[in-house]
Amino acid sequence: MSIKTSILIIINSLIAFVIVVLAFSSYKEFSNVLNDRILQQLNSIKTLKKNQIEHLIQSEWQKFESSELYNQNSDSIPFILPDSIKKINGIHDFTRYHPNKKTTIGFILNTKKGALIKILEYNKIKNILFERTGMGSSGESYLVGSDYRLRSESRFYPNTIPYTLSVKAENAIKAFKGKDVFNIRKDYRGIEVYGVSSRIEIKNLKMAILSEIDVDEVTLPLKNLKERLAGLTFGIFLLAVMLSLFLTRIITNPIKNMQKSLKIMAEGDYNQTNDFIKNSTEIKEMFDALANLKASLQGAIKFSDDIGKMNLTTDYQLKSTNDLLGKSLLAMRDKLIEFRNNEENTRILSQRMLVNGMENERRRLSRELHDSVGPYLTSLKHYIENKVENEKIKKEMKKIVDDTIAEIRLMSNALMPAAIDDFGIGVTLTNFIENIKKSTTVTIVYEDLTKQENSNITNHQAINLFRISQELINNSLKHSNAKNIRITLSEFDEFMSLFYFDDGIGFDVTTIKLGLGISNIKERVAICNGKVTINAAAGNTTFEIELPIES
């Protein structure tokens, strides 16, 4: 689930919960208060009417009792009362005896003149009951007899004889037992009402007064409230959803952008330069951190790229002490340097061994020619001197042998001059160049500035310097058209320097191939741990070769 959805669900469900709880509790509270108010009001109306009715009946009774003049004879009564009733003095409910079951309350007084009976004027009671102040549009008060049938006229069924309407027993039962009742119940119409009931406290008159008001009327404001609350809830919820949508946009857009950036970076592209709207300090800092991360990654990438190209002199600044990537890259570079050095050392070592082996072989061959073949040839010459009688042949033969010996000497010197072992490089080069001078018109000047005694040039270095000089002179004579060659070999305490100059046509250092033996020279300098500087300008070609004194 995305952050946006989560935030929306959390915020909105929280808001919805709060609103619903608030609305529900306020509704409940309001409804309770309303109930209480209604019942209290009903009760007070009922009590007032009860008292009024009681007072009316009592006062009518007293009037009846005191003025015998108005006493009605029982004959005047339009219905027949059973004798058992007639014998009881007091106020009675005669309704059930009325032929039309019209509500009738009557007084009975047995005097010396016989039983006096008076019917109370029903309208007086009706006026009291129909007094509707505080009863709303559906409220009514009515009387109920002990048979649970109505005694007073129903407002709702004005043409129906009240006696024919009966209430549910439980609504009146408690009232008859002398208890005041407050509750919500169904009335005689079967409609939900708030109702209170109470017994009329008059001797012999078994009647209860009930005040009721329709639940629908009472709860009308509640319904309105409910609707308004629902509307309000819905409105607030709608507002909350909109606000939260806006809020999540503010929060999630940068996160989405960040996610986008990170995705691009995860794909390995660190060069994206998207600008994002940064609408808060935290988000700005987050993007700054992202930019820093990107920059440091780019640095690391550039560095690893350099390492990959074996540019091992590149350095990398650690971003912090915890820059593990940088540290491992540096460690990798150091390892690579180590590997390369090892490889270079191994390569130079094997090259050196190869060259040494070759030079040893040349030395052996050179010695063999010089010290074995040479003496045999001299012996041959002695033999000729001793045995050949013919002077002419003797002379010719001796000449051939001498030429052969001279050739052997040249070959031996070219292979490896014995002087290099016996006299060192300085003298060897002197001899070598003296010999070359015999066969060329090029002016060669060699200056030997090596130490005559206690020279620190090793045999290995001497051989390589000799080979390099051989190669250089050979190149100059073959390719350069030089008129002058100058060679200086200087030996110092710390190093030796072979300086070679010719005034030939020069060559292109960058395009020169193996042909001129330049790489051979470089190789030999390398295996002696030396360095070579080549300047191949026409008319001024120089080689500066420097080897360290190994002591």
Add this chain to the structure above:
Amino acid sequence: MNEIKLIIADDHKLFREGLEGLLKKHDNIKIIKSVADGDEFIDIVKNQLVADIVLLDITMPNRDGFQVLKELKTLNSTIKPIVISMYDDGNYIAKCAKLGAYGYLLKNTDESELILAIKTVSKGKKYFSPEISEKMINFMSTQSISENVLSNKETEVLGLLSKGLTTNEIAAKLYVSSRTIETHRANILKKLEVKNTAELIKKAAEMNLI
């Protein structure tokens, strides 16, 4: 004419035999001993064997010709050594001459010259043929050994420095690398115990080096 007593010291039997055959024809030369290496020869010298001349090869096992020459000098021997070698380079000749050789011959020297050399040396004279002498002198002329405080090259560098040339100019002029000139300059400063070029010129002038 007295008989010349001769020893041959060479590791090649064939060469020794050839030489013996050659010299046998000459009555006044007697080969009294023939040895195959330097040690053997020194042994017989120490045993007071009387001989006039030794024909000495340079390349020999155990003790080479140079060492033998040195040993003869140390022993104050009266045997006069003639070096007979395959090497025709000036440095070998110069070294042998320096170590007290009376003569230097190439192994393929003609009989007549060999006899001439033996006879010359037996009279107490030295024998170096014109070709041998030339090779020796050529070689020695390339050797620049200076008796002065400064080497010849250093004196040259000093002279150019005093003329106000820069290191690079001197390097180009003397056909060496700049670092070589810098090192020469540093060595000169050290040898003359001065700290900079100005002091160096002053001191060099005082010492009449420039």
